[in-house]
Amino acid sequence: MLKKFLLPIILLVLAYGFWISPNFKAIAAGVAIFLFGMLSLEQGFQAFTGGGLERLLRRTTSSTGRSVLFGIVSTTIMQSSSLVSVIAISFLSAGLITLAAGIGIIFGANLGTTTGAWLIAGFGLKVNIAAYAMPMLAFGVILIFQSSKSLKGIGYILAGLGFLFLGIHYMKEGFETFKNTINLAEYAIAGYPGVLIFTGIGIFATVVMQSSHATLVLTITALAAGQITYENGLGLAIGANIGTTITAILGAMSANEGGKRLAAAHLVFNVVTGVIAIIFIYQIVAVVDATAGAVGIAPDDYTLKLAVFHTLFNLLGIIVMLPLMGKLVAGLIKFIPEKKPEVDQPKYLTDASAAFPETALEAVRLETQRVYEAALRIIGDGLGMRREEIVSSPDLEEAVAAQPRVHEFDIDAMYEKHIKGIYSAIVAFISGTAFSRQEEHSSGLRWLRNACTRMVEAVKDTHHIQENLIEYVDADSENPKMRELYNRIRVQVGLVIRGLEEMRDSSTEVVDALSLDALKLQVNEEQESINQVIAEMISQRAITPAMGSSLINDSGFAYAISVNLIEAAQSLFVSSDRDLDQAAHDVVLDEDELKQVQAAG
Amino acid sequence: MKRKKLLEALAGWLDKEGQKQRDHREELEELLEKLKKKETNLEQKLEKEKNKGKHKQLSDALSIVRLQYAKGVKVLEGLQQD
Numbered sequence: 001m002l003k004k005f006l007l008p009i010i011l012l013v014l015a016y017g018f019w020i021s022p023n024f025k026a027i028a029a030g031v032a033i034f035l036f037g038m039l040s041l042e043q044g045f046q047a048f049t050g051g052g053l054e055r056l057l058r059r060t061t062s063s064t065g066r067s068v069l070f071g072i073v074s075t076t077i078m079q080s081s082s083l084v085s086v087i088a089i090s091f092l093s094a095g096l097i098t099l100a101a102g103i104g105i106i107f108g109a110n111l112g113t114t115t116g117a118w119l120i121a122g123f124g125l126k127v128n129i130a131a132y133a134m135p136m137l138a139f140g141v142i143l144i145f146q147s148s149k150s151l152k153g154i155g156y157i158l159a160g161l162g163f164l165f166l167g168i169h170y171m172k173e174g175f176e177t178f179k180n181t182i183n184l185a186e187y188a189i190a191g192y193p194g195v196l197i198f199t200g201i202g203i204f205a206t207v208v209m210q211s212s213h214a215t216l217v218l219t220i221t222a223l224a225a226g227q228i229t230y231e232n233g234l235g236l237a238i239g240a241n242i243g244t245t246i247t248a249i250l251g252a253m254s255a256n257e258g259g260k261r262l263a264a265a266h267l268v269f270n271v272v273t274g275v276i277a278i279i280f281i282y283q284i285v286a287v288v289d290a291t292a293g294a295v296g297i298a299p300d301d302y303t304l305k306l307a308v309f310h311t312l313f314n315l316l317g318i319i320v321m322l323p324l325m326g327k328l329v330a331g332l333i334k335f336i337p338e339k340k341p342e343v344d345q346p347k348y349l350t351d352a353s354a355a356f357p358e359t360a361l362e363a364v365r366l367e368t369q370r371v372y373e374a375a376l377r378i379i380g381d382g383l384g385m386r387r388e389e390i391v392s393s394p395d396l397e398e399a400v401a402a403q404p405r406v407h408e409f410d411i412d413a414m415y416e417k418h419i420k421g422i423y424s425a426i427v428a429f430i431s432g433t434a435f436s437r438q439e440e441h442s443s444g445l446r447w448l449r450n451a452c453t454r455m456v457e458a459v460k461d462t463h464h465i466q467e468n469l470i471e472y473v474d475a476d477s478e479n480p481k482m483r484e485l486y487n488r489i490r491v492q493v494g495l496v497i498r499g500l501e502e503m504r505d506s507s508t509e510v511v512d513a514l515s516l517d518a519l520k521l522q523v524n525e526e527q528e529s530i531n532q533v534i535a536e537m538i539s540q541r542a543i544t545p546a547m548g549s550s551l552i553n554d555s556g557f558a559y560a561i562s563v564n565l566i567e568a569a570q571s572l573f574v575s576s577d578r579d580l581d582q583a584a585h586d587v588v589l590d591e592d593e594l595k596q597v598q599a600a601g
Numbered sequence: 602m603k604r605k606k607l608l609e610a611l612a613g614w615l616d617k618e619g620q621k622q623r624d625h626r627e628e629l630e631e632l633l634e635k636l637k638k639k640e641t642n643l644e645q646k647l648e649k650e651k652n653k654g655k656h657k658q659l660s661d662a663l664s665i666v667r668l669q670y671a672k673g674v675k676v677l678e679g680l681q682q683d
Contacts, residue, residue: 105675514669516664583628586676587669589637597664 010208026216027174034167036213040140041160042083047153048366057091061101061170064325065366068318071108079213081113085266086355087247092258093352094359095366099329100361102262106248107269107318109493113525114311116213117237122221130169136162140256154293166218175225178361195235195281198228213246220303230302234281238311242274255352257339261332267417267529268328273317314504322503343417344374345423359521360433361444365575367426368448372572374418382411382462383469383490390494391501400487404475411463417460444575447585452569453565461557461564465489468550481542485533485551492526496562501571510580513573516566517589523562530555613616622680636670 018026060070066215075084085106088515092102123129136158143155189197219236222228228236233530245267252263275283288309289299297304321328338347347364347370380390384406393399469490471483499519503512533557538548574584589597643663651654 181605203620509635510632511639514636515639515665516663517669518658520659521661521665536635580628580632582625583632586629587632587667587673589665589672593668597661597668600664 021543023177025143029165031168037160037163040156044153044156045078046477058599061097062105067104068108071105072112075109076115077314081109089259090359093255093350094363103265106266110314117310118305121307129165133162133165171221198232198235199239202236203243203264206240207246208244212240215240238274255349261336276312299480343421349429364448378414379462381409394488404472405521425566447571451568458561458564461561465554465557510577510584516570527559626680633673642664
């Protein structure tokens with residue numbers, strides 16, 4: 001609703017401003033060029049987010065201190081706290097980092113973004129940066145037209161910096177000439193009312209432009225031209241800090257609970273920091289004066305003093321909020337709880353996790369893991385074996401033989417409840433991700449999708465066996481031989497599930513996942529042995545040919561269940577090691593190679 | 602010399618296709634090393650194993666690792682020829 005009216009109002013105000021003042025035109029064009037530069041810069045850095053940045057993020061967020069440091073350094077380099085916030089939300093949505101690590105990154109990003117004010121106040125206003133902008137734009141555009149992704153990325157970064165510099169130049173020029181016709185400083189408001197009103201203006205400007213950097217540049221250039229007072233400039237800086245949370249909030253709208261919690265943490269941090277800055281503004285200003293004096297900043301260099309203020313109050317926010325991190329995390333988990341739907345839904349497949357190849361792959365892996373767990377449980381229950389029984393019975397054969405019958409279990413309903421929603425979402429997610437067609441990431445996604453398909457097939461095959469199983473395993477059934485053979489089929493699948501569970505609990509090594517080929521070999525041998533026994537029974541007339549054909553069909557299903565589960569598990573376990581997954585898929589043995597081993601043995 | 606190395610690194614960085622091939626090769630070499638270790642480990646276990654059933658299991662596992670290793674070497678040779 002607000003958006004519907006806000007955009008026409010802004011356009012009208014701008015049009016009116018352009019009509020009455022050519023200087024306003026220059027300032028507005030400066031802001032527009034600056035914002036375009038920010039977009040170009042973000043696009044450039046996104047070209048490098050296909051691996052390196054993600055790997056660094058995974059490795060540098062093991063402690064809160066490291067997360068804060070990552071936030072500071074990455075934002076200082078990329079000069080965009082918004083991009084860092086969106087990356088953090090994506091990683092949290094994909095379950096790659098914890099909420100505490102995400103909050104640490106956001107805290108750090110808030111401090112890192114203050115370097116922007118230093119660069120603008122210290123370099124942007126004192127040097128003729130438009131002179132640097134032109135060559136940057138020329139080189140940047142040439143590189144943008146190259147086919148290499150890296151060169152394209154560098155091109156966008158150069159062009160982005162060129163546009164930023166050009167934007168600052170136009171704003172500076174606009175304010176310089178503006179003061180000859182109108183003095184905005186006459187509208188300055190002193191004291192706390194001024195701080196509060198200008199904080200509000202800062203919030204509004206940042207929400208509209210969705211860039212605290214743009215608000216700060218505007219503030220600093222206006223301050224340099226004497227168009228606003230230092231005190232009101234401080235209010236604008238505080239407002240920019242609060243208003244910038246809008247980007248994270250918008251980014252989190254498409255994220256899961258994790259992403260929403262992080263956006264809320266961002267809002268809490270920036271609002272608390274802003275409130276502290278407003279309450280203690282005069283004390284902080286005194287510290288700024290002392291610091292500025294100590295580092296040799298002239299008492300009347302208000303632009304640099306504003307940069308000092310910006311850094312100091314964000315640093316103060318981190319000092320205040322870091323000890324409260326545990327409480328903040330607990331509070332966010334309490335106020336933004338995880339939804340528990342009737343039918344299992346994907347937790348990690350969000351627009352936020354689809355933003356980067358690394359997060360998309362991890363999100364699909366985590367969802368596949370959920371499908372895998374549900375499939376193992378459904379298959380076990382469908383064959384009348386509880387998970388605990390499969391995993392911990394010292395003799396599974398004995399435990400199965402002791403059961404008088406297999407109770408009916410609604411596999412279809414369980415499939416609908418626990419697998420279908422997630423499986424469909426995985427398929428849709430993989431088809432929808434823009435980079436799924438790119439070779440370097442598509443194979444990982446393709447293996448995981450195949451793993452899901454195999455698990456679904458295994459569940460469906462269990463459904464096929466169920467009817468005969470209930471009939472023949474019944475202790476009161478007429479043919480004890482049939483009961484014996486059906487129990488053997490159950491044990492065959494049960495032992496595969498046990499092998500997979502043991503493997504998952506004991507090792508995450510790719511080379512051990514490859515040893516699941518040995519389990520496939522055992523399944524092949526058992527299958528041959530069962531088929532031999534069935535043939536013997538039919539020839540000895542211990543079972544009727546009709547019973548025999550049911551057994552042959554069902555042992556075939558059991559074999560397919562076992563092989564599908566093993567292959568799905570192999571893909572899943574192997575994909576947890578991003579460094580070796582491709583090579584592991586190269587050496588996994590196929591059916592013919594396994595037969596070769598079987599024949600040799 | 603340093604300049605040459607720097608240029609090589611830059612060329613590698615820009616040549617994404619070549620970099621992918623190199624990564625794949627390195628990945629395979631690392632996996633083959635792990636498979637070799639596993640093979641040695643299984644050989645030692647097999648020597649000590651007296652139980653017939655377990656001996657068969659270990660022997661199968663060893664055959665599989667050897668075949669996987671051989672398959673990996675073949676893929677690696679193919680990549681090196683490219």
